[in-house]
Amino acid sequence: MSNFFSSSIGKKIIMSITGLFLILFLLLHLSINLLLIFSAEAFNTASHFMATNPVLKVMQYVLAAGFIIHITWASLLTLQNQAARPIKYNTNSPARNSTWSSRNMFILGSLIFIFLVIHLSDFFYVMKFGDMAGKSDYELVTSTFKIWYYALIYIVGFVFLGLHLSHSFHSAFQTIGLNNKIWMKRLKVIGTIYLFIVCIGFAIIPLYFLIPELF
């Protein structure tokens, strides 16, 4: 396996594996978040379990590593790719041969990163290290979503996430070598279903708490 991780394909496989790991994590995150709509107690219990279970405590570090590796390698690949075409075209029509999101994964990823920093400082940091001021996890999250601009930040964040995911799912499988005429079509369909479940699922939650505040 010498030089595997420094080769162009090795670097792409790292992006693919970490990406698929983050895709799985999003499903777990969504299923816990949806508890917010159904029961405060269930959400608080799940949140407490996530923060205290020893296996999940270790997984927090694995997750952080997943994010860091995905972002670092993306930056590295983007810099190399920029260098591969030092003189740009004067006239270019890339929209004729590829999707906007597939060409702008790094920009979308950077916007998601900004969202991630806001998100972590809003909830993760406060829950783990900050002063909860007697609030439960449920109260902290729902009181934030009742503020319209916070809810808007989250919904816009999910739009960026959706665009990023629209090129992620099938692309990750293409990179690890899973592409043939039948399976690529299936993977694109599964990826699209996943994208809508995740983005609509996440976006419903702030809307659920914000809309009653507006009327």
Next chain:
Amino acid sequence: MKLKLKIWRQKNRNSKGKFEIYDLDNVSEEMTFLEMLDYLNSKLILEDKEPVAFDSDCREGICGMCGLYINGRTHGPEKEVTTCQLSMKAFKDRSTITVEPWRSKAFPVIKDLVVDRTSFDQLIQAGGYISADTGAAPEANSIIIKKETVDRAFDAGICIGCGACVATCKNASAMLFVGSKVTQLALLPQGKAEATIRAISMVAKMDELGFGNCTNTGACEAECPKGISISNIAKLNREYLYAKIQD
């Protein structure tokens, strides 16, 4: 047809280069794009001006020599057509056509619209062949290969090495070119024996030559004049991973 041509002019590898504008009258719709450029050059020669340098050879769409970036697309606006086979019917009268050379660090411009594609030769030299002495053509049925396998190998082997995949890729990646060669040879019994070393050597050479990394946009497949599928890139990824595990 009356056309305004905006063409990249560059004296040599080291000069800066710039766009020149040419007005060209009486262009026939029956001409191919290269015949239109021939017509422009014949006028430039009569005017005692330097003709526009561009690559071409067979003019039948099979040699891979021609290749221009026309109005922001490799080989122009038509699907699965090389520049030499591109008809002037694809353009509107009184329109402006921008013509640029392939842009990539691995394809430096030599003169005007001509780029140096030695890097593709170097990729092939790194392993895009079989080292057995083949001798005369053997009897066709002496090695039995499944029809589906032959078709898949042919679909990959149809690559003409024009470089449109690199030129259109936003990362100037050569993955489709390498993928098609690795796939073609890995599928056939004659090439299987060296599949592992081939995948490793060709990828190492590709990285060394300064091509970008593939981000699966699919632009190469959409613009390839031979319609080669990016499933060949997935096959290359599989071959490479398998080779590295064995390495």
